[in-house]
Amino acid sequence: MAEKLLMKGNEVLAEAAVRAGCRYFFGYPITPQNEIPEYMSWRLPEVGGVYLQAESEVAAINMVFGAAGAGARVLISSSGPGISLMQEGISYIAAAELPCVIINVSRGGPGLGGILPAQSDYFQATRGGGHGDYHLIVLAPHTLQEAFDLTVLAFDLADKYRNPVMIYADGFIGQMMEPVELRDPIDLSTLPPKPWAITGAKGRERNLIKTLYLEGDKLEAHNFRLKRKYDEIVRNEVRYELYMMDDADFAIAAYGTSARIAKTAVKVLRDKGIKVGVIRPITLFPFPYSVYESFANQLKYILVVEMSMGQLIYDVEYSVKGKVPVGLLPHAGGIAPTHEEIVSRILERVESRGDQR
Numbered sequence: 281m282a283e284k285l286l287m288k289g290n291e292v293l294a295e296a297a298v299r300a301g302c303r304y305f306f307g308y309p310i311t312p313q314n315e316i317p318e319y320m321s322w323r324l325p326e327v328g329g330v331y332l333q334a335e336s337e338v339a340a341i342n343m344v345f346g347a348a349g350a351g352a353r354v355l356i357s358s359s360g361p362g363i364s365l366m367q368e369g370i371s372y373i374a375a376a377e378l379p380c381v382i383i384n385v386s387r388g389g390p391g392l393g394g395i396l397p398a399q400s401d402y403f404q405a406t407r408g409g410g411h412g413d414y415h416l417i418v419l420a421p422h423t424l425q426e427a428f429d430l431t432v433l434a435f436d437l438a439d440k441y442r443n444p445v446m447i448y449a450d451g452f453i454g455q456m457m458e459p460v461e462l463r464d465p466i467d468l469s470t471l472p473p474k475p476w477a478i479t480g481a482k483g484r485e486r487n488l489i490k491t492l493y494l495e496g497d498k499l500e501a502h503n504f505r506l507k508r509k510y511d512e513i514v515r516n517e518v519r520y521e522l523y524m525m526d527d528a529d530f531a532i533a534a535y536g537t538s539a540r541i542a543k544t545a546v547k548v549l550r551d552k553g554i555k556v557g558v559i560r561p562i563t564l565f566p567f568p569y570s571v572y573e574s575f576a577n578q579l580k581y582i583l584v585v586e587m588s589m590g591q592l593i594y595d596v597e598y599s600v601k602g603k604v605p606v607g608l609l610p611h612a613g614g615i616a617p618t619h620e621e622i623v624s625r626i627l628e629r630v631e632s633r634g635d636q637r
Contacts, residue, residue, distance in 0.1 A: 284461045290315035290454045292424045293383055293447065294323065296431035297355045299465040302381070303329035304354040306343040308336055308362060311395040312451040313385035316357040327465075337362045341369030348378035349489045351477030353435055357383035359451070360393060360401060363409070370444060371410030375491035377506075379438035381431070382416070383447045385454035388613040396614020397451025399536060402591035405448045406565045413503055415510050417445040417517065418564040420535045424458040430562070432463060439472065441513055448564060450587060452537040452616065513566055520568040524550065525557035530626055531575060532558045533596045534585040538617060542585055545622035556626060561592075572599035581629050585609045585617050 294316045305320040324331045334340035347354040363384045388398040405418045417437050421427035434445040478487050493499035532542040539560045549556040561568050584593040589610050597606050609625055611617050
């Protein structure tokens with residue numbers, strides 16, 4: 281039966297993976313995601329799984345390649361610099377079309393940065409991050425219930441598209457506590473077969489998983505095939521939330537913890553008679569470009585709120601194509617925006633007559 285428990289975000293992500301059928305975890309410690317490997321170190325043996333702390337993030341991501349190639353549901357998690365070290369391996373996994381789930385509980389950067397929460401890995405997550413033309417599916421929860429649900433979904437999407445999926449959760453999500461309804465564990469026997477996996481020939485032709493194409497025409501054909509898959513993902517997997525947008529004159533664009541804060545600001549502004557809503561991307565790739573565009577003629581202003589120096593704003597501006605002014609409220613290094621700041625910025629726009637096109 282489903283049960284409701286008060287849990288920490290990182291532990292929610294880990295338990296969701298186990299209940300989604302994950303039986304292999306490879307990783308290396310880094311704050312603020314350390315509770316994930318700690319949780320997996322005792323939880324996976326309970327269900328017959330394997331936990332292994334690798335000697336480095338580089339080693340860990342290549343272990344993921346092996347487990348995914350054998351058809352297993354496999355998880356890796358890290359933060360900031362650790363995700364950077366994995367980029368070559370992630371590019372290989374995407375090129376080989378292997379399903380896996382990657383959790384980034386993001387921290388401040390650049391460089392070693394600090395252990396406090398941030399959203400400054402947005403470009404890295406949504407633009408591939410490593411070498412070559414590829415995409416991850418990127419899911420960004422803003423509550424712990426959503427973190428659980430999206431992690432379960434991530435494993436299904438990874439298998440459906442044979443593609444790595446990233447859960448992009450800022451450090452606040454990883455460290456906060458909330459009540460979460462835990463879905464019953466899946467029956468592993470109900471998972472679809474993976475005839476492409478390397479499991480031993482067993483009387484059939486051998487499978488070959490590779491990423492090396494020395495002939496230019498074959499590599500180009502492989503890239504075009506990957507592009508067709510990404511186009512299918514864009515058509516079918518865009519997810520977003522519209523919060524009080526039906527009559528909105530102003531919108532806040534935000535995801536993750538920033539979106540939680542934005543919703544509080546909306547309530548304050550609505551009490552002041554100002555019609556504001558939130559457009560929250562749940563999938564950062566595929567991004568809901570058409571959703572933002574559909575509101576461009578309705579809105580007088582969009583304020584992008586993010587815990588970075590300005591990365592989400594590029595996708596928002598691309599979406600609206602200059603039809604509505606777009607502003608930015610940035611924070612970095614572990615400093616979160618306050619709802620008072622958001623309220624102040626919207627009020628400034630109204631009082632300066634900036635609400636006129």
